[in-house]
Every structure is written in C-alpha cells, then in structure tokens.
Amino acid sequence: MKVRVRLFGAFRQGRFRDKILDLEAGITPSGVMESLGIDAGKAGIIMVNSRHASLDRALSEGDILAVFPAVGGG
Amino acid sequence: MKDRIFRVNMTNLFTSIEEVPAAWAALGGRGLTSEIVAAEVDPSCHPLGASNKLVFAPGLLSGTVAANSGRLSCGAKSPLTGTIKESNAGGTAAQMLARLGCKALVIEGKPQEDKWYSLHVTPQGVTISxxxxxxxxxxxxxxxxxxxxLGQQHGVITIGPAGEMLLLAANISVKDPDGKLRSHGRGxxxxxxxxxxxxxxxIDPADSTIPLADPETFKKASRTFAKALLEHPVSQTLGEYGTxxxxxxxxxxGALPTRNFxxxxxxxHDAISGETMHELIKKRGGKVKHFCxxxxxxxxxxxxNDKNGKYLTSGFEYESIWAMGADCCVDDLDIIAEADHLMDDIGIDTIETSVAMGVAMEAGILDFGNGKEALRILREEVAKGTPLGRIIGCGAGTVGKTFGVTRVPVVKNQAIPAYDPRAVKGIGITYATSTMGADHTAGYTIATNLLNSGGHVDPLSKQGxxxxxxxxxxxxxxVDSTGMCIFTAFAILDDERCLxxxxxxxxxxxGTSLTADDVTALGKRILKTERxxxxxxxxxxxxxRLPEFFSLEAVSPHNATWDFSGREIDEFWDF
Structure with missing residues (x-):
C-alpha cells in the first residue's frame, strides 16, 4: 500500500523530506520509523492525515504520515 | 546589593530610591509590574497620559546563576488594548538591573517641555539627561x-521612531550580548x-553579585534545574532549529493561520520553516545557536545571514516568521528576515505589524505575497510616520476599522498570533481570557494541544x-515572575525534578520556605490582580470573546469553527 511519509527536523538528515513509500498493509508509524532507521522512542509527535496519532495505529492506503522529533517554541 | 525600588518622575525630573515595601518583597517580574501598576495607576487613565506608569522589573532569580533566568518584565496600562500589560524580554538588562539592586524601575509623570531625555541607571540611582x-x-x-x-558593557533599553510617534504597536527593545536586540514586543x-x-x-555594568540566603542549596538546585533543561529533548531541538x-x-x-486567517x-510552509532556516544558516555562515x-x-x-554571508537578523522567531510569512503569504525567508530587522530598528512589534499588514492586504492596500511592497511600506511609510504608516503601525484593529475589513484577528484590539483558534481550541480560550489581549504566551496550550508536552488534549475538541x-x-x-524564560516550561511540565x-x-x-502550592497561589493572585x-x-x-468570523467561517483542512459559548468561556475565571 502507498503511504506518503513526511519527515521533520533532524529526522530528515540523510533521508528525505516527503516521499510516497510502498509499505506492507497495516504497518504502524512505529514500523515505518523502524524501516527508515529512526528510533521510535525519539518521536515527539506523530500525525496521520493532520491528526495526532499513536505509534501503533495501523496505517491505511493513501494516508499521510508526519513524523516529528520533540519540538517546542512559541 | 540590597534590593530597592528606583523611581523616576518625568514631570518634575526628580529621581529617588526607596525601600522595598513588605508587600512587594516576595514579588518579581510580572508579579511585581502588575502589582505596582494595579496599586499606582488609575485604571481609567489615558495610557499615554501623565497618570500611566511604565514599570520594569527583573525576575526573582534574574542576576543569579540560575539557567535561563534573564527575563525582564515591563508593565503599564497598554495603549493598544486598554488593559493592564506585562511583556517580558530577554537581553542583558534584567541581569544588570538585578545586580544593581534595582528590584523595579518605576517611571511616572510626563515632561511639560517638548524635549527628549535618556535615563542612566547606576548603583547610586537614576540620572536624567x-x-x-x-x-x-x-x-x-x-x-x-x-x-x-559610555562603553560596550552598558545595558540599553530603547525605543525607535515608532515609540517616539506613539504608535500603538511600538515595542521596547533590550540590548542582547552581541549588541543586537530583543523586545518587549506586545501591547x-x-x-x-x-x-x-x-x-x-x-544601565551601568555593576560587577556586584546577588546575595543568596543559602548559597549551597542554591548551587545544588540550580545544577538540577540546568540539567533537567539541558536533557529535555525540546531544549535540544530548539537549539538546533530555533522556534x-x-x-x-x-x-x-492545519492550524497555521494563512492569508489573513x-x-x-x-x-x-517549507520555504519558511525551521528546517530550511537551519540549512541556510549553515550554508551562509551564520550561527545556528545563539543566546539572548x-x-x-x-x-x-x-x-x-543573507546570501552574501552578511548579517541580516538575529533572534528570528517563529511568530515573526509566521506573521510576515504565512499570514501575508510571503514565502521568502530573506524578505521576512529583512522585514524583521527593519521592524527591530523602527521599534515595532513584528506580530502586530505583520498581522496588520495581512489585514491591509485583505483591504487591497497591497497584494498578498508582495513582500517587497511590505518592505517598502515599513521603510517609507511606517518608519516615516506617513498616514498609511501610522495606520499600519497602530495595529491590525486600526487597519480593520480604517478600511472596513470584517475579518480582523484581534482580541481586546491585540493581534492574534500564530495558531488558529478554530484548529487549536485551547489557545482560543487563552486568547479570549488572557488579561493581556490575544497572547499565546499567556497560557501556551500549544504545548499540550499540539506538541505532546504535559500530556495531550485533542486540539479540535472542546473537551478539557x-x-x-x-x-x-x-x-x-x-513563571513570568521568576525571570525564567517560558521555554523552561516544557521541562517543568515533563520533568518532575524541575519545579x-x-x-x-x-x-x-x-530565605523563604515556599512550596509548589505557593507558586500556584502566586499565579492565581497575579491573574486576579490583572483582571x-x-x-x-x-x-x-x-x-x-473571539472575533465573530471565527464562528462563521470554517477553516481548512479540518473545516473547524470556533464553537465555544460565552458561558463556557467564562468558566475560565472559576478559581
């Protein structure tokens, strides 16, 4: 299944900003991170289709997954 | 050096030094500026008249070695909102005033002659020239x-032409360690x-140190505090990418207000993001990390730096970048940086002025996305005080009224900052109820609504x-009373060692024996005094209340509207 994956902050380094990946059905954000060599424990915010999601939520075809490190500011 | 109150009367040009009244002894920063303004300023006064007072106060821990404790509070009745106002800034002044024993600098009255003055704060008091x-x-x-x-070591607090022209968005700037500026931006x-x-x-560079009632305990606690700050992952990202x-x-x-909300x-978004800024700074030889x-x-x-490696701006913040960027549809970080530098020099709030520019774009004064025209307006209209420049320099509300715009993002006439309250409802409650007018820092629910700090509350639900x-x-x-930077709050929310x-x-x-409950009581007392x-x-x-358009117009991509009733908002004050 195709999932659009967006990486932010230091997660982009040596990887990509925004890419459509072909992934196994039902993969979770945690699984996507593992496949990209990112420690899931370093994830600060996960969004699926612009809504906050947990690391173990099952993704669906056409989802947009955004992975952020812990961020702050304001 | 013993803490005292430094007082300056601009009507008769007299200055004095007073003992700290017992009621003010345990206060600092915002707690003290709001207490003094509430005690000494007639709430019905004209904010630009002789009856208003301008109060500066370092935080309770400013001047000590406590990490991130160098915030200076400035308070008065605000000419923009008509409410009480406290705005705090970094820079070197808080630590310098604290080391001079200046617990608060209270400026009152108004000169009778058409002259300008400067103040010089020294250990002996204040002189007027x-x-x-x-x-x-x-x-x-x-x-x-x-x-x-006077020498490079002196601290400086200054106003630009905007302050001289009494524009309602004029800020007060404070010198940073590099001779650049931080600002008491709002109000x-x-x-x-x-x-x-x-x-x-x-401000004189006194080399005295702050007396401590219990130096050993202080040292131990300040180490624990600094360690907790350093280890928090948000601190690390902030250092690398900035706000x-x-x-x-x-x-x-889906909460980045775009094209005038x-x-x-x-x-x-990506062209003006922290990630892009980080790459440009590294490529052009600026500094990724820098302290105020x-x-x-x-x-x-x-x-x-600009593309030729020449200094363009510093302290280049999310709010300023959002306001001239997404809100005005300018997707060029260099133009936004130039605008930021110009506004620092003119001495005008980047949030208020850029949101005002967005309303002016809606009114057809200039096109959305036309950053070059925005720069021209700042340079040739606002800085010079032309009629258009004064209208924009008096903020989003003034632009809206002048040109008949109904979509004007203000609360109590202060421009709403960089988070759409329809898509992050907690911050809408803060904008509505803050004693300061629309102010994200007053109660930064973004931490919990979007950033998973202090737990998570669904930004699109009214619940909680x-x-x-x-x-x-x-x-x-x-926290605003301690002199601590608001960014310590992420560690305070998440790390049990911190508070x-x-x-x-x-x-x-x-030498006090406060508990965490006393800190909460202090926060409540300040809000009630201001209210x-x-x-x-x-x-x-x-x-x-928020402006009507937030209830009438749904914002993409969540198709969200502002749906709190007045009664629900008013529950905020049930404490």
Whole structure:
C-alpha cells in the first residue's frame, strides 16, 4: 500500500523530506520509523492525515504520515 | 546589593530610591509590574497620559546563576488594548538591573517641555539627561551610540521612531550580548515610553553579585534545574532549529493561520520553516545557536545571514516568521528576515505589524505575497510616520476599522498570533481570557494541544480546553515572575525534578520556605490582580470573546469553527 511519509527536523538528515513509500498493509508509524532507521522512542509527535496519532495505529492506503522529533517554541 | 525600588518622575525630573515595601518583597517580574501598576495607576487613565506608569522589573532569580533566568518584565496600562500589560524580554538588562539592586524601575509623570531625555541607571540611582542626537533614530544606532558614549558593557533599553510617534504597536527593545536586540514586543509599551519622552535607558555594568540566603542549596538546585533543561529533548531541538521549527508542525496540524486567517495551511510552509532556516544558516555562515542572555542553556536564537554571508537578523522567531510569512503569504525567508530587522530598528512589534499588514492586504492596500511592497511600506511609510504608516503601525484593529475589513484577528484590539483558534481550541480560550489581549504566551496550550508536552488534549475538541488554559495561565503568571524564560516550561511540565528545583532556588535566594502550592497561589493572585484592573478599566466578560468570523467561517483542512459559548468561556475565571 502507498503511504506518503513526511519527515521533520533532524529526522530528515540523510533521508528525505516527503516521499510516497510502498509499505506492507497495516504497518504502524512505529514500523515505518523502524524501516527508515529512526528510533521510535525519539518521536515527539506523530500525525496521520493532520491528526495526532499513536505509534501503533495501523496505517491505511493513501494516508499521510508526519513524523516529528520533540519540538517546542512559541 | 540590597534590593530597592528606583523611581523616576518625568514631570518634575526628580529621581529617588526607596525601600522595598513588605508587600512587594516576595514579588518579581510580572508579579511585581502588575502589582505596582494595579496599586499606582488609575485604571481609567489615558495610557499615554501623565497618570500611566511604565514599570520594569527583573525576575526573582534574574542576576543569579540560575539557567535561563534573564527575563525582564515591563508593565503599564497598554495603549493598544486598554488593559493592564506585562511583556517580558530577554537581553542583558534584567541581569544588570538585578545586580544593581534595582528590584523595579518605576517611571511616572510626563515632561511639560517638548524635549527628549535618556535615563542612566547606576548603583547610586537614576540620572536624567536631555537627549537630542538620537531623536528620530533607529534602535541599532541608539545601541551603537550608547556604546561609544559610555562603553560596550552598558545595558540599553530603547525605543525607535515608532515609540517616539506613539504608535500603538511600538515595542521596547533590550540590548542582547552581541549588541543586537530583543523586545518587549506586545501591547504598545514603546508608545508609553515615548509618551514619557524617554528615548533610551542606559544601565551601568555593576560587577556586584546577588546575595543568596543559602548559597549551597542554591548551587545544588540550580545544577538540577540546568540539567533537567539541558536533557529535555525540546531544549535540544530548539537549539538546533530555533522556534521556527514550529512552522511545519503547526502547518501539518492545519492550524497555521494563512492569508489573513482564511486557511490553516500555507503552501510555502517549507520555504519558511525551521528546517530550511537551519540549512541556510549553515550554508551562509551564520550561527545556528545563539543566546539572548548569559546562562541560557537552550539557545533558541540564531544569527541569520543573507546570501552574501552578511548579517541580516538575529533572534528570528517563529511568530515573526509566521506573521510576515504565512499570514501575508510571503514565502521568502530573506524578505521576512529583512522585514524583521527593519521592524527591530523602527521599534515595532513584528506580530502586530505583520498581522496588520495581512489585514491591509485583505483591504487591497497591497497584494498578498508582495513582500517587497511590505518592505517598502515599513521603510517609507511606517518608519516615516506617513498616514498609511501610522495606520499600519497602530495595529491590525486600526487597519480593520480604517478600511472596513470584517475579518480582523484581534482580541481586546491585540493581534492574534500564530495558531488558529478554530484548529487549536485551547489557545482560543487563552486568547479570549488572557488579561493581556490575544497572547499565546499567556497560557501556551500549544504545548499540550499540539506538541505532546504535559500530556495531550485533542486540539479540535472542546473537551478539557478551559481547564488546560486556566492551569497554564496560572503557572505562566508565576513563571513570568521568576525571570525564567517560558521555554523552561516544557521541562517543568515533563520533568518532575524541575519545579522543586525552581522553588528551591527561590527559597535559597530569599530565605523563604515556599512550596509548589505557593507558586500556584502566586499565579492565581497575579491573574486576579490583572483582571481586577481590567474590570475597573471598563472590561467585562463580553470582551473575553473571539472575533465573530471565527464562528462563521470554517477553516481548512479540518473545516473547524470556533464553537465555544460565552458561558463556557467564562468558566475560565472559576478559581
């Protein structure tokens, strides 16, 4: 299944900003991170289709997954 | 050096030093500025008249070695909102004033003659001098001139032409360790300083240290506090990417106000993001990390150079970048940086002025996305005080009224900052109820609504938002009294070592025995004091509301509207 994956902050380094990946059905954000060599424990915010999601939520075809490190500011 | 109150009367040009009244002894920063303004300023006064007072106060821990404790509070009745106002800034002044034993600098009255003045704060008190050379000049020239007159080590608090012209968005700038500027940005405090005819305040570099009641405990607690700050992952990201890291987060969440608050996502978001800024700084030889005062362990500031490697701006913040960027649809970071530098020099709030520019774009004064015209307006209209420049320099509300725009994002006439309240409902409660007008820092629910700090409350649901905003506004009022940077709040929310260490430092500084409950009580007391002032100034719960368009117009991508009733908002004050 195709999932659009967006990486932010230091997660982009040596990887990509925004890419459509072909992934196994039902993969979770945690699984996507593992496949990209990112420690899931370093994830600060996960969004699926612009809504906050947990690391173990099952993704669906056409989802947009955004992975952020812990961020702050304001 | 013993803490005292430094007082300056601009009507008769007398200055004095007073003992600290017992009621003020345990207060600092916002707690003290709001207490003094509430006690000494008639709430019904004209903010630019002789009856208003401008109060500066370092935080309770400013001047000590406590990490990130160098915030200076500035308070008065705001000419922009008509409410009480506290705006705090980094820079070197808080630590310098604290080391001079200046617990508060209270400036009152108004000169009778048409002259400008400067103040010089020394260990012996304050002297007043007539100023002619720097009248009409920008803030950077003021800093350079004070350096050449008095020496590089002096602190500087200054207003630019905007403050002199009494524009309602005028800010007060504070010199940072590199001779650049940080700002008391919001609420038009620069106009209050201009109304007192004070162009700048120079501060003597005293080398005295702050007396501590219990130095050993202080040392231990300050180490624990600094360690907790350093280890928090948010501190690390802030150091690398600055606050502008938020552009992509808030955009992804559909809460980045775009095109004068008509959309929640900006197509050009990546071009103005913290990630892009980080790459450009590295490529052009700026500084990724930079601090606004000594002892900051987060270092969210940066030095941003142009494409030729020449200094363009520093302290280039998310809010400023969002306002001139997404809100005005300008997707060029260099143009936004130039605007940021110009506004620093003119001495005008980047949030208020850029949101005003967005409303002017909606009115057809210039096109959305036309950053070059925005720069021209800043340089040739605002800085020179032309009629259009004064309208924009008086903020978003003034632009809206002047040109008949109905989509005007303000609360109590202060521009709403960088998070759409329809898509992050907690921050909408803060904008509505803050004693300061629309102010994200007053109760930064973004931490919990979007950033998973202090737990998570769904940004699109009404559930739990009033309580979240209330708890954060109470905590923030207390933190704003300590001199601590608001970015310590992420560690305070998430790391259980942090708050006890903060309380221990305050106790070890003053010989008190406060507990965490006392800190909460202090926050409540400050909010109630400020609210009481506002009510006496004529504000009611009817003013604790967002503009109508937020209820009528849904914002993409979540198709969200503002759906809190007035009664639900008013529950905020049930404490």
């Amino acid at each position: 007539e100023e002619t050379e720097l009248v009409g000049k920008g803030n950077f020239q003021v800093v350079d001139t004070v350096h050449s007159r 038009g405090l620069g106009a209050v300083m201009g109304s007192k005819r004070i162009k700048f305040i120079a 502008d890291i938020l552009i992509n987060v808030v955009n992804e969440a 008509t959309k929640g996502q900006f197509e050009g 005062h000594k002892g900051c362990v987060i270092q969210c500031s940066q030095v941003y 938002q009033v309580e979240l905003s209330r708890n954060l506004q109470i905590a923030t009022a207390a 006890p260490a903060l309380v221990d430092m305050i106790n070890a500084r003053f 009481q002032f506002n009510m006496q100034a004529g504000f009611t719960s009817a003013h604790d």
